[in-house]
Structures are given as C-alpha cells and as structure tokens.
Amino acid sequence: MPKWADYLVVGVKYDATNTSIIKLQIKEDLGETTGPLQTASMEWVAQSILSGKTFVTAVLGTNNNYQQGAPVELSLRTRRDKSTADNLENLPRF
Numbered sequence: 001m002p003k004w005a006d007y008l009v010v011g012v013k014y015d016a017t018n019t020s021i022i023k024l025q026i027k028e029d030l031g032e033t034t035g036p037l038q039t040a041s042m043e044w045v046a047q048s049i050l051s052g053k054t055f056v057t058a059v060l061g062t063n064n065n066y067q068q069g070a071p072v073e074l075s076l077r078t079r080r081d082k083s084t085a086d087n088l089e090n091l092p093r094f
Contacts, residue, residue: 003031004068008058
C-alpha cells in the first residue's frame with residue numbers, strides 16, 4: 001500500500017465532559033506496514049502539523065487492514081452558541 005501520510009490516527013480520547021479530544025492514538029505510516037501504537041497529545045500533533053508532518057484518519061477494516069480516512073488539519077474556530085457577534089469572523093480586525 002502506498003504511504004498515505006506520516007501518521008495514521010486510529011483512536012481518540014475525550015476529556016471528562018466528552019466534548020474535546022485530548023489525546024490521539026497514532027501509528028507511523030511506513031508504507032507497507034505501520035509502526036507501533038503510540039499515544040500523542042493534541043499539542044504534539046498540532047506542533048507536528050505546523051512543522052510539516054501529515055496525519056490521516058484510518059479505520060481497521062476487513063482482514064485487519066486499515067482503510068484510509070480523512071486528512072487531519074488544524075482549525076481555529078469558536079464553539080457554536082446563540083450569538084454570532086463573538087465569532088472569530090465577526091471580531092474587529094487589527
């Protein structure tokens with residue numbers, strides 16, 4: 001199988017309120033195989049993406065083979081609430 005990304009994201013861990021991801025389970029994509037399962041903080045993943053590393057989700061499918069999912073990207077956004085006035089796109093520009 002061709003290499004999809006630098007790392008495959010194969011699991012997630014949420015905070016106590018089940019609203020924010022705090023850790024990811026990842027495997028290094030070695031092309032024909034994957035590296036060992038690792039746990040990575042969101043900070044480490046963000047820094048890795050900023051330094052040029054790529055991540056893609058992967059789901060274990062038939063015959064214990066991973067199926068390629070979506071690319072993982074960084075996004076800065078506000079949480080949806082009743083007001084739109086405080087959304088990032090509506091704040092004063094500087």
